[in-house]
Amino acid sequence: MARTRSEEGATPSDIETLTFEQALAELEGIVKALESGQGALEASVAAYQRGAALRAHCERKLAEAEQKVQAIVEGPSGLSLRDVE
Template sequence: MPETPNADIATMNFEQALAELERIVQQLESGEVELERSIAIYERGAALRAHCEGKLKDAELKVDKIVKGEDGSLSLEPAQLHQ
């Protein structure tokens, strides 16, 4: 089965995906990219954005905070990263 054009994104860490997404945004903002290429890199950018969002959500789910109860007991509570 042929590999999809964005298959490599799944193996990227957050920093790699974000760096490439920033490069894509710069290319698109420059206005110097041909229409066909603009469409292709826009689609890749959308896939990178989704990947970054997924990585951030995964990290958010892993972050817990330790809460000390009134009786002195400790418990874990999900952190509220978005206010």
């Protein structure tokens, strides 16, 4: 069955449950496997697609973390926290 464009753009639900570290480790494994050139074409294409979804997931996780990061600022009343822009 052919996949629609919206299905292709969606992140598989199993990827959504991965931590950044888990997704990155899986992505690194996919990259190594693809670089070896040993896989069949269809398997390589499927791995590439999963890798793209993992990359997007990692980028989202990094963006979320960046929004949560706070910087320590020294002011007249001592140290305080402010959001990083």
